[in-house]
Amino acid sequence: xxxxxxxxxxxxxxxxxxxxxxxxxxxxxxxxxxxxxxxxxxxxxxxxxxxxxxxxxxxxxxxxxxxxxxxxxxxxxxxxxxxxxxxxxxxxxxxxxxxxxxxxxxxxxxxxxxxxxxxxxxxxxxxxxxxxxxxxxxxxxxxxxxxxxxxxxxxxxxxxxxxxxxxxxxxxxxxxxxxxxxxxxxxxxxxxxxxxxxxxxxxxxxxxxxxxxxxxxxxxxxxxxxxxxxxxxxxxxxxxxxxxxxxxxxxxxxxxxxxxxxxxxxxxxxxxxxxxxxxxxxxxxxxxxxxxxxxxxxxxxxxxxxxxxxxxxxxxxxxxxxxxxxxxxxxxxxxxxxxxxxxxxxxxxxxxxxxxxxxxxxxxxxxxxxxxxxxxxxxxxxxxxxxxxxxxxxxxxxxxxxxxxxxxxxxxxxxxxxxxxxxxxxxxxxxxxxxxxxxxxxxxxxxxxxxxxxxxxxxxxxxxxxxxxxxxxxxxxxxxxxxxxx
Amino acid sequence: xxxxxxxxxxxxxxxxxxxxxxxxxxxxxxxxxxxxxxxxxxxxxxxxxxxxxxxxxxxxxxxxxxxxxxxxxxxxxxxxxxxxxxxxxxxxxxxxxxxxxxxxxxxxxxxxxxxxxxxxxxxxxxxxxxxxxxxxxxxxxxxxxxxxxxxxxxxxxxxxxxxxxxxxxxxxxxxxxxxxxxxxxxxxxxxxxxxxxxxxxxxxxxxxxxxxxxxxxxxxxxxxxxxxxxxxxxxxxxxxxxxxxxxxxxxxxxxxxxxxxxxxxxxxxxxxxxxxxxxxxxxxxxxxxxxxxxxxxxxxxxxxxxxxxxxxxxxxxxxxxxxxxxxxxxxxxxxxxxxxxxxxxxxxxxxxxxxxxx
Numbered sequence: 001x002x003x004x005x006x007x008x009x010x011x012x013x014x015x016x017x018x019x020x021x022x023x024x025x026x027x028x029x030x031x032x033x034x035x036x037x038x039x040x041x042x043x044x045x046x047x048x049x050x051x052x053x054x055x056x057x058x059x060x061x062x063x064x065x066x067x068x069x070x071x072x073x074x075x076x077x078x079x080x081x082x083x084x085x086x087x088x089x090x091x092x093x094x095x096x097x098x099x100x101x102x103x104x105x106x107x108x109x110x111x112x113x114x115x116x117x118x119x120x121x122x123x124x125x126x127x128x129x130x131x132x133x134x135x136x137x138x139x140x141x142x143x144x145x146x147x148x149x150x151x152x153x154x155x156x157x158x159x160x161x162x163x164x165x166x167x168x169x170x171x172x173x174x175x176x177x178x179x180x181x182x183x184x185x186x187x188x189x190x191x192x193x194x195x196x197x198x199x200x201x202x203x204x205x206x207x208x209x210x211x212x213x214x215x216x217x218x219x220x221x222x223x224x225x226x227x228x229x230x231x232x233x234x235x236x237x238x239x240x241x242x243x244x245x246x247x248x249x250x251x252x253x254x255x256x257x258x259x260x261x262x263x264x265x266x267x268x269x270x271x272x273x274x275x276x277x278x279x280x281x282x283x284x285x286x287x288x289x290x291x292x293x294x295x296x297x298x299x300x301x302x303x304x305x306x307x308x309x310x311x312x313x314x315x316x317x318x319x320x321x322x323x324x325x326x327x328x329x330x331x332x333x334x335x336x337x338x339x340x341x342x343x344x345x346x347x348x349x350x351x352x353x354x355x356x357x358x359x360x361x362x363x364x365x366x367x368x369x370x371x372x373x374x375x376x377x378x379x380x381x382x383x384x385x386x387x388x389x390x391x392x393x394x395x396x397x398x399x400x401x402x403x404x405x406x407x408x409x410x411x412x413x414x415x416x417x418x419x420x421x422x423x424x425x426x427x428x429x430x431x432x433x434x435x436x437x438x439x440x441x442x443x444x445x446x447x448x449x450x451x452x453x454x455x456x457x458x459x460x461x462x463x464x465x466x467x468x469x470x471x472x473x474x475x476x477x478x479x480x481x482x483x484x485x486x
Numbered sequence: 487x488x489x490x491x492x493x494x495x496x497x498x499x500x501x502x503x504x505x506x507x508x509x510x511x512x513x514x515x516x517x518x519x520x521x522x523x524x525x526x527x528x529x530x531x532x533x534x535x536x537x538x539x540x541x542x543x544x545x546x547x548x549x550x551x552x553x554x555x556x557x558x559x560x561x562x563x564x565x566x567x568x569x570x571x572x573x574x575x576x577x578x579x580x581x582x583x584x585x586x587x588x589x590x591x592x593x594x595x596x597x598x599x600x601x602x603x604x605x606x607x608x609x610x611x612x613x614x615x616x617x618x619x620x621x622x623x624x625x626x627x628x629x630x631x632x633x634x635x636x637x638x639x640x641x642x643x644x645x646x647x648x649x650x651x652x653x654x655x656x657x658x659x660x661x662x663x664x665x666x667x668x669x670x671x672x673x674x675x676x677x678x679x680x681x682x683x684x685x686x687x688x689x690x691x692x693x694x695x696x697x698x699x700x701x702x703x704x705x706x707x708x709x710x711x712x713x714x715x716x717x718x719x720x721x722x723x724x725x726x727x728x729x730x731x732x733x734x735x736x737x738x739x740x741x742x743x744x745x746x747x748x749x750x751x752x753x754x755x756x757x758x759x760x761x762x763x764x765x766x767x768x769x770x771x772x773x774x775x776x777x778x779x780x781x782x783x784x785x786x787x788x789x790x791x792x793x794x795x796x797x798x799x800x801x802x803x804x805x806x807x808x809x810x811x812x813x814x815x816x817x818x819x820x821x822x823x824x825x826x827x828x829x830x831x832x833x834x835x836x837x838x839x840x841x842x843x844x
Contacts, residue, residue, distance in 0.1 A: 367633075381525045382497075382499055393501070413501065449498075479631075
């Protein structure tokens with residue numbers, strides 16, 4: 001019933017917008033990505049490049065000079081904070097630091113004035129939303145009952161390496177009786193321990209991705225509310241829970257979480273997208289190990305399944321807009337020598353195979369690209385004796401460790417992160433020993449080391465800040481919005 | 487798993503001072519004792535193609551001309567049909583056998599007209615397929631779409647299926663279809679493999695035609711005669727080039743091809759950037775000094791070569807990227823040399839730039 005009402009609501013809104021956009025076309029660009037994938041940097045670089053005329057040779061409309069100007073405009077939703085574009089650019093250029101982890105949702109509207117190929121003056125509005133990547137993991141919950149979710153979460157938490165991190169929570173869980181009476185204190189403790197376990201999984205050396213519910217990790221203004229005070233239980237019985245039991249309470253709160261948190265988020269920001277870029281930080285998972293990589297694969301599959309993809313027909317455009325182009329981007333490609341970019345793309349393609357096959361059948365165009373929205377490194381060849389290593393030059397953050405060396409955040413270092421395999425399947429071995437990551441060995445023994453690198457040093461000219469360097473951002477733009485600028 | 491073991495280990499090297507060429511080894515120095523050199527590389531840029539051939543503008547507004555011609559043609563067709571029906575009715579009125587004979591003739595004419603129309607339509611379609619392919623390939627060079635690149639390569643293979651001289655190249659290209667190759671690189675690969683032999687043949691055809699035209703002009707006794715000859719040679723050249731690149735246009739297709747070639751000729755003047763007009767004028771002027779006839783011959787040959795180049799640009803399924811576009815100078819070289827020895831001689835195979843990856 002709720003689903004039906006939601007559908008009608010969405011259709012009504014889509015219908016109203018269709019009329020409004022007939023003369024002033026708008027693209028809703030969904031920038032999707034788990035936390036730390038680089039959404040904020042991507043949006044900042046994209047807006048900066050378009051408004052300040054970045055170097056985008058492969059973005060046809062800009063390269064041939066058909067874009068007269070692009071400017072920021074007041075956003076459509078008054079209740080949503082504005083994306084702090086200027087602040088992020090300043091942080092990048094002046095402090096040479098990446099934007100901090102996004103804590104709340106924000107929005108930005110960009111108006112591109114261009115001349116179409118047959119000479120008409122046109123305007124294209126681009127709506128972009130930035131949000132904490134943790135919240136993305138909530139979307140798959142929409143289709144799951146409390147019982148399903150609890151069973152899945154438990155099963156997941158009993159696998160290595162998660163089991164080790166969940167010990168404390170498991171111990172507390174054993175003391176709880178789902179059929180027992182409601183107990184607020186038990187729920188609070190269970191939720192706290194469960195949250196601690198999720199947070200531990202996110203540590204850099206485990207880098208797990210599939211950690212719903214997202215608000216547990218990034219509560220925003222909802223911290224400590226009942227809708228965020230629940231946890232999975234070990235459920236044995238089937239059928240409806242006994243009234244006033246702990247089980248019933250948890251279940252009620254889970255449903256409240258879906259109603260209050262997940263559904264509005266989905267409705268306002270995901271149900272009406274036209275184009276989608278999915279940013280994936282595969283390198284962090286490769287730092288951690290095969291388990292993290294498989295976890296990322298699972299999380300991506302679940303998230304991609306939530307989107308409404310396919311070719312738009314007139315009816316669907318009116319009532320049920322679909323995403324007709326998806327770009328899968330392996331971000332932070334500047335942490336690899338460009339000769340390895342193809343392999344990185346192959347790995348991402350391998351991870352999203354199933355979900356993209358489904359979308360492609362529905363008629364969605366899909367492309368995979370290795371991308372760096374802001375390029376922080378240069379390239380070099382290091383000759384050690386007779387061996388030549390394709391390296392990258394960059395300044396790692398203070399405290400980063402590689403090969404027993406700790407860096408101070410000021411010196412430039414040539415890094416060789418390790419060889420990516422020709423065949424991506426080599427990384428997805430079934431026994432979990434396909435390669436060694438931080439989960440199982442010390443930094444010295446790991447097969448891949450991708451250090452966090454500081455943003456590049458840029459000279460500020462009189463005209464403002466110079467164009468931010470990038471890798472394939474122009475190609476991404478061409479794919480995402482190039483066809484609407486013809 | 488054996489592959490895993492062969493992977494090189496991650497390593498870091500501290501630069502002594504930013505931008506310095508030598509660096510001190512921070513790891514493994516003691517282990518191997520080798521010296522370490524850091525060679526900065528020039529900025530990597532993804533394959534970029536200058537968009538000098540932007541997407542063609544769609545003609546704004548309604549095509550009134552097209553509507554007019556369609557409507558007028560419909561009227562003419564109706565008139566013809568009416569006249570034929572009247573004629574056959576008249577024949578029947580006069581004599582039954584004559585009527586049957588007349589209707590048999592009309593049916594035969596109708597059937598053959600349908601076949602001719604179908605053939606023309608196929609020819610036109612083939613021409614537009616090739617031109618569309620050219621456009622798609624140019625787009626791929628800009629946006630580097632991998633799946634699209636493969637699709638274009640496949641279509642090229644279909645297009646060149648009937649060309650025996652490309653058997654080896656086709657096999658080579660087919661073997662690469664499964665590899666991970668960027669879209670733009672795929673187009674470049676296809677051009678190198680499939681277009682190189684055809685380009686050579688096209689160049690030979692053009693310079694042969696140019697030579698013939700200039701010789702005939704220089705020797706012909708009447709101006710009218712060489713105009714006819716030049717026109718005939720031009721048509722022949724266009725048709726042969728079209729067949730060479732796999733188009734096989736019908737009569738209408740040829741007409742459209744001529745129109746496009748003329749448009750191309752007007753747009754570019756048939757010149758590549760490396761040709762200078764001064765040089766041509768000088769060459770022509772010197773030839774005129776020797777003999778007015780000879781000068782005229784050289785001029786006509788040059789026009790023919792220009793026409794051939796424009797046709798090549800129009801009808802080649804791929805744009806020129808890795809292979810050099812033949813210049814007027816190359817062709818004029820052939821032309822001058824062509825005076826010495828017999829026409830259509832076998833040219834030695836040209837060196838073709840090899841792919842860096844192989």
